[in-house]
Amino acid sequence: MKIQLNEKIQGDYLVAIPAWEDFDLNDIKKFIPATIFKMLETWLAKSKFDWKANVVEKINFNNAKEDRDIVLIGLGPKKEAYNYTDLQNLFASIYGLSKKEKTKEINIVADHLLSFCESTEEFVKLAAQTFEECSYEFDTYKEKKNEYQLKKAVLITKESIESLLETVEAGTVFGEVVNLAKQLVNEPANEMTPRKIAEMAQKTGNAYDFEVKVYDEKKISSFGMEAFINVAKGSDNQPRLIAMYHKGDAENPHNILGLIGKGLSFDTGGYNLKPGEGMGNMKNDMAGSAAVIAAMAAISKAKLPINVTAVVAACENMISGRAYRPGDIINTMAGKTVEIISTDAEGRLTLADAIHFAIKHERVTKIVDIATLTGAAVVALGGFRAAVISNDDALCQALTDSEKYSTEKYWRLPADEEYAKLNKSDVADLKNSGGRWAGTISAGLFLGEFVQDRPWMHLDIAGTAMTDKPKAWQQKGATGFAVKSLYYLVKKLSETN
Numbered sequence: 173m174k175i176q177l178n179e180k181i182q183g184d185y186l187v188a189i190p191a192w193e194d195f196d197l198n199d200i201k202k203f204i205p206a207t208i209f210k211m212l213e214t215w216l217a218k219s220k221f222d223w224k225a226n227v228v229e230k231i232n233f234n235n236a237k238e239d240r241d242i243v244l245i246g247l248g249p250k251k252e253a254y255n256y257t258d259l260q261n262l263f264a265s266i267y268g269l270s271k272k273e274k275t276k277e278i279n280i281v282a283d284h285l286l287s288f289c290e291s292t293e294e295f296v297k298l299a300a301q302t303f304e305e306c307s308y309e310f311d312t313y314k315e316k317k318n319e320y321q322l323k324k325a326v327l328i329t330k331e332s333i334e335s336l337l338e339t340v341e342a343g344t345v346f347g348e349v350v351n352l353a354k355q356l357v358n359e360p361a362n363e364m365t366p367r368k369i370a371e372m373a374q375k376t377g378n379a380y381d382f383e384v385k386v387y388d389e390k391k392i393s394s395f396g397m398e399a400f401i402n403v404a405k406g407s408d409n410q411p412r413l414i415a416m417y418h419k420g421d422a423e424n425p426h427n428i429l430g431l432i433g434k435g436l437s438f439d440t441g442g443y444n445l446k447p448g449e450g451m452g453n454m455k456n457d458m459a460g461s462a463a464v465i466a467a468m469a470a471i472s473k474a475k476l477p478i479n480v481t482a483v484v485a486a487c488e489n490m491i492s493g494r495a496y497r498p499g500d501i502i503n504t505m506a507g508k509t510v511e512i513i514s515t516d517a518e519g520r521l522t523l524a525d526a527i528h529f530a531i532k533h534e535r536v537t538k539i540v541d542i543a544t545l546t547g548a549a550v551v552a553l554g555g556f557r558a559a560v561i562s563n564d565d566a567l568c569q570a571l572t573d574s575e576k577y578s579t580e581k582y583w584r585l586p587a588d589e590e591y592a593k594l595n596k597s598d599v600a601d602l603k604n605s606g607g608r609w610a611g612t613i614s615a616g617l618f619l620g621e622f623v624q625d626r627p628w629m630h631l632d633i634a635g636t637a638m639t640d641k642p643k644a645w646q647q648k649g650a651t652g653f654a655v656k657s658l659y660y661l662v663k664k665l666s667e668t669n
Contacts, residue, residue, distance in 0.1 A: 173307075174324040175300055175340045177292075177333065179203060182326045185277040187242045188266050190285065192250040193223045199284050203328045207238050224248060228269065243269055254288040256298060257579045262288075263302035264644030267322055276323040283329035292331045297343035299325065304347025305652075306645045310358040345473050346659070349466040350652035352376065356462035357637065357650035361438035361455040366404075366486035369435055369458060370412040373465050373484070377416060380469035387413040395529060397485070398503040399510060399521040404487035406442060406495025411487035413526075414461075415534065416468045418480040421669065428479045429665060430536030430626075431658060432526050433464035434519045434543030435486035442489050442515025443497055456650060457519065459637035460542040461486060467658035474659075478666035481534045485522040489515070501600045505529060506622050511597040513605040519545050520615055521604060524622045531624060539623050540567065540661070542631040542654055548611030550635035553583055558636045558653065560584040561616030564627035567661075570668075571629065574660035580653060582631070585613050592617045631657075 181187055181204065189200070197216065201209055211233045221229050225248025233240050245265065251258075262285075270278050282295070289295040303325065309318040333339055356364060356372060364372075370386040377384035389410045393401055397413070404411035414435070421427065436457035440446060446454065461484040468482050496502065500512040502521075505528040510521065523541055530536045549559045560582045562568050568584055575581060594606030594614040602621060606614025616630040636653040639646065 173300070173303055173322055173344070175296060176324070176326045177296070177329055177331060177336060178326050179328065179330055181205065181279045181328060183277060184240070185279065186270065186273055186275045187240060187279040187281065188245060188269065189242060189281045190245040190247055190262055190266070191223050192247040194250065195223055200281050203281055203283060205238060207235060208233055208240055208242070211235070212242065222246070241273070256289070256577060259288040259295070259298055260302050260579055261644055263299050264306050267303055267306040268644055270322050271320050274320070276321070278322065278324070279326045279328055282327040283331070286329065286331060292329070292333055293339050296327065296333060296336065296339050297346070299327065300340045300343025301347040302645055304344050305350055308351040308354055309647060310355065310649055312359070342474070346470060346656070349469045350655045352469065353462040353466035353652040353655045354650040356465065357456050357459045359455070361488070364437055364455065364458065365409045366412045366435070366437050366488065367409065369437060369461060369484065369486045370414050373414045373416060376465055376469050380472045382468055382472040383417040385415045395505060395533070397505045397525040397529065399505070400485045400487065400525040402496040402500070402502045403489055403518045403521050406492045407488035407490040409437070409488050411485065413529070414484040414486060416465070416482040418468060418472045418476070420475060420477045420666070421479050424669065425479065426535065426537070427669060428481055428534065428536045429662065430530040430534065430539045431464045431467065431480060431482040432523060432530060432539060432541035433461035433482065433484045434458065434523055434541075434545065435461035435484040436519055436522070437486060437488050439489045439516070439518065440491060442491060442495055442518065444514045444516040445491070446516060453638060456638045457544050458486065459544050459633060459650065459653070462650075463542050463633070463652070463654040463658060466652065466655040467662070470655065470659040471662050474663070476663055476666045478662060478669060480662060481530060481536055483526045483530045483534065485526040487522060489518045504622070505532070508602055508621065509600040511600040511603040513603045517605040517615070519543050520618045523619055527619060527622045531626065537626060538567065539626050539628040540631065540658070541619060542633060542658070544634040544637050545632045546612045546615045546634055548615070549632040552612060553635055555635045555639055555641070557581040557583045559612050559616070559632040560629060561587050561613060561620070561632075562629040563587065563620060563623070564629060567627055567629040570661050570664040571657065573664055574657050577660045578656035580636070580657045582657075585616070587613065587617060587620070592620070595621070
């Protein structure tokens with residue numbers, strides 16, 4: 173879509189005026205035609221409209237010179253500081269308003285809102301990103317498609333941006349890759365198989381200019397990835413190991429950040445079968461892989477000066493005569509043996525091998541893994557925050573710094589040795605479930621057994637990967653959670669390399 177900056181209202185299409193309580197209309201007087209301003213001033217003096225939060229009022233003004241629809245959007249009491257979530261909500265509500273009014277072009281009086289962001293560039297970028305995210309709807313399998321899309325938004329302000337087109341493109345691309353992650357997760361498991369995940373990674377690499385390698389089951393076995401193979405062998409859909417490369421720092425070729433995404437395209441729970449209620453949503457068990465694929469696209473497009481290698485072990489966890497069982501003892505690529513307590517604790521097995529592969533074959537020096545790993549994370553944090561386990565304060569601080577821009581929230585959990593002991597087995601080096609209590613922590617620390625001496629951070633997005641409570645910019649289904657966080661995390665690390 174097009175975004176323009178202009179000091180005057182353009183065309184004859186809808187005008188949106190968002191403002192807070194006690195707003196002085198004179199602050200925007202110079203941006204509105206005099207005849208319209210006078211009618212608006214008169215109307216506000218007579219009406220009871222007081223800019224309360226979420227109150228929207230559409231007014232039609234017309235005389236011999238003007239015929240104009242204006243929509244007033246209340247923002248509630250003015251805050252000392254606004255955050256990007258506030259602004260994203262506002263842009264999303266404007267998009268929804270445009271859709272409701274069936275207008276594809278809109279003027280937004282915005283000069284007084286620029287304090288929401290640290291710069292006009294950030295303001296415009298977030299507008300483009302949010303409008304792009306709002307345009308997404310999972311209608312792939314519907315006969316009737318969503319045909320609405322906002323084509324043009326004019327931000328009314330005295331400010332200007334020398335690189336406006338580049339700024340809009342950057343925001344649009346960000347929205348596109350978040351929507352890509354949503355689409356990958358929303359696809360049904362009969363379509364989004366391990367092979368299809370690999371194909372989509374390759375397609376994305378071609379589109380956004382990063383290298384992708386894909387390994388089949390025979391090659392995976394040759395790497396000694398026995399834990400990964402054990403999880404995968406119950407399915408007729410063969411696994412795929414996917415490696416993606418952004419080489420942005422040629423001067424430091426041995427400094428490589430590893431992003432590891434869980435890629436369970438469907439998880440029945442295996443012989444520890446999940447309850448039927450909710451199993452249909454287990455197509456979302458590859459949300460971690462979707463996040464890293466999409467994040468790699470954003471990282472590559474922005475040409476961030478850092479080396480990043482992403483690894484996804486993609487497979488299905490199914491039941492068959494070949495499937496692994498509770499009580500089995502299996503090996504891992506790292507040589508640690510694992511007692512299988514639950515076949516529904518499969519993600520940590522695939523991730524353990526993916527992490528070791530990233531260390532041994534890709535020589536990564538820092539590790540961030542992301543997974544819909546535990547139901548315990550949903551119980552602990554709901555759909556509001558994702559859980560974090562880490563051995564490195566600097567990585568956690570970089571993630572915290574990203575929250576301002578990503579509008580995604582996290583909570584770091586303890587990682588004391590007492591919790592790690594929950595994973596100790598009587599008959600093997602480890603067991604793949606530490607039990608019910610502190611399940612998110614013990615699951616994360618299981619992965620910590622495989623990171624060797626690398627700085628490492630684990631993100632459990634089980635509660636945030638999908639939603640049944642849509643927001644203004646988010647329909648029901650996949651959220652694309654963590655794509656933005658990973659990008660801003662990597663950007664922060666690239667600045668401190």
